[in-house]
Amino acid sequence: MSQATLRIQKMSGHAGSVPGEDTQRGLTVCKLIDTTTCIGCKACEVACMEWNDLPFGETVFDNTYQTMPETRWNYWNLILFNEHVREDDGSLMWLMRKNQCMHCAEPGCLAACPADGAIVQYTNGIVDFQQANCIGCGYCITGCPFDIPKMNPKTNRVFKCTLCSDRVTEGLEPACIKSCPTGCLHFGTKEDMLYLGGTRAKQLQEHSNYPKAGVYDPQGVGGTGVIYVLHDASQPELYGGLPANPHVPWTVKLWKGPLKWLGNVAMVGGLIGLFVHYLRFGPKDRDEADTNAGGAKS
């Protein structure tokens, strides 16, 4: 793999500096999903499984146009379906949202992971799991605000969408993008995708009677490497429970931040304190005939 494009800028559970930290790379990659032109054909789901060579699993039919209830460790790309009645004119909408890893700029999975190098973020913004380093604790599942990492119960290792980091390295777009027949999927730099999404949202507002149309790029996780155009950006929950204001759980932040430092200081301070106490006061029975100089009496 080309180290130039897959230089690592963030690494989970890592003491010391990270290989690609503080190196320069101006552009981050981004996937734009226009939910307003998605027809729910599942070509992206098939392309994802084909490119990543994932085994075909059983689908779950629930009388909707959704393949299964949620993504799986070996099914990373799932179009979520929701039948929605518009409040203003009572018209029926079929909302389709291609769900996969959002590739957060500040990933909760990476923050929560204790294993050295099991979760990395490349300088191009892709968040990738390195299963060789995964210890199977599942902390990433708790850290993720989008319910994306899934455990393989047989191997106790966690998997998710890689944004086809292997293809991107070679200058190709992710497999899902390649397969989309309506052109609702786009891939490029974050800057370009934000511009493109913004233009599309404006078009929807001005010409298609979607005054609340907008781009979903949640800032609670520092922005994401996957952004959506929504007909109604004020209600992202309608789109298969897309959180309105996703953020890494505050307990995870507290645990990995202040609690850790408080604990470290207390443990080291405690050890030093006990050692100094021994130097100052020594064992309790020194006052009586203590012939056993320094040694432990039993």
Added chain:
Amino acid sequence: MSHQEQRLPHGRILRYELHERLTHWAAAFSYIYLLLTGLAFYSPWCFWLAIALGGGQISRMLHPWAGLIFFCAVIKMYTMWAAQMRTTEADKAWWNAVGHYMRNEDDQMPPAGRYNAGQKLLFWGFFWCSLLLLLTGAILWFPEYIPWSLRFLRYVAVLIHPSAALLTIGLFLIHIYMSVFAERGAFGSVIRGDVSEEFAKRYHPGWYKEIAGDSSAPRK
């Protein structure tokens, strides 16, 4: 082997019967494993501990099982010692005089029974923290089976588990310091079971008084 069967040299008093010692060491060894692997998961600076103990996957796999062993030992301790660990009026006086205790002025301490107030704090601290660690640990053992709608359980668990563990580490450090370094004879008592009369009189005069009068009485 009960205390009656165990032969003790002259002037030695049985403090911990065999089943008490076994329970203590089951707890001790499982706790040390839990501590080392737990520290590895707690901080990247300690992750090498997991590598040294067979790798991250193995550590993650065995940590919960060691936790079950530890919890069982704590429950056994509860059945053995809870009655003796009940807080008494004398314990309040002990805490008021704890400065003397820390300065090794033990002659100025109110007399302690089989356990002094500090040991009682250790016992109850470990007991309640173990309960918290068990409950939160069960969630962390199988996070992938906690449904999304109950995810707050995971959020609570990742905070409570290390917090409770840190509290036990504080108690553990003091416990090791007191028993191995400060009160010479204490470490031997939990290995071989017995202490000197001098030890009993010095640290647990109330307990010594209880058992000294009647040599056939159960020495507890």
